[in-house]
Amino acid sequence: MNRLSLYLTAPPFMHVARLGDARPPLGAILLADLADRPATSEELRALFNLAPWCPICVLLRSSGERRRLPRSPRMCSVSSLDGGGAGSILAAVRERPRPAPIELAEWLAERVRMPGLRAPLATLLGRALSAGTRPGLGATWTDPPVTALGALPGNAWQEVARLADLAANREAMGRLLVRRNPAGAQAVRAMEELLGASEDEFRERAGWEWVLEAAVRRSREQAESEPAIDVAASAIASRSGPADIGRFPASATSEWSPPSHLSDVPRQRAVSGR
DSSP states (O other): OOOOEEEEEOTTOOOOEEOOSSOOOTTOEEEEEOSSSOOOHHHHHHHHHHOTTSOEEEEOSOHHHHHHSOOOSSEEEESOOGGGSHHHHHHHHHTSOOOOHHHHHHHHHHHTTOGGGHHHHHHHHHHHHSTTTOOOTTOOOOSOBOGGGOSOBHHHHHHHHHHHHHHTOHHHHHHHHHSOSHHHHHHHHHIIIIIOOOHHHHHHSOSSHHHHHHHHHHHHHHHHHOTTSOHHHHSSOBTTBOOOOOOOOSOOOOOOOOOSSSBOOOOTTTSTTO
């Protein structure tokens, strides 16, 4: 079988390196070299499943090929890696269209291998992101847990969806976090409690996929380590102030298999200066 050359760039996005055996960190970006030939549908499926929390960027031969590639919340492209490549890859990821609720729901359903979650999650997350019906970040949650996703209740997953939407909208992120108002403070608390991420980490990481992944890991850890905890009361701080809740690590093990039929052998041409 033909093989793809795979690379990785991670915060603070200074370098591009070949993909090794270590699991990519949250907020990293995978680059697939497609400049010499297009990927097969099987290779693309394997690429998306390799590290679902990483945005996918593909290296194409020319800007004309980039224009023929449909814009997608899950994939972007570059036609050169000038100056080492990390900057152009990060810019391409940040230019992707924001994901719709159905795309967030599909990601979660695929991540936990439960296709039946797609429709109900799309409805749940759609309410969270609908204009005119969206409550502010930091509400008090009372919904029961979405068992397949761990211990977090349904309304907390709406909060996670808002954070994912924020991560995909750098302009809105800047406006919200720079003001240091109550809404911004609530958003920062949500990052800490639901994702285990600091404000700096949230700003620095690439894509929206890592937000969902961090929430899944945290929710599953919470379910395993504290099965009897009142997650509805302690998943996130209420509007009246920060809740007194336990801290859970966000480093739960999750599926990571080094590429087998996707090669990690770099091409000298692809990474400038390497």
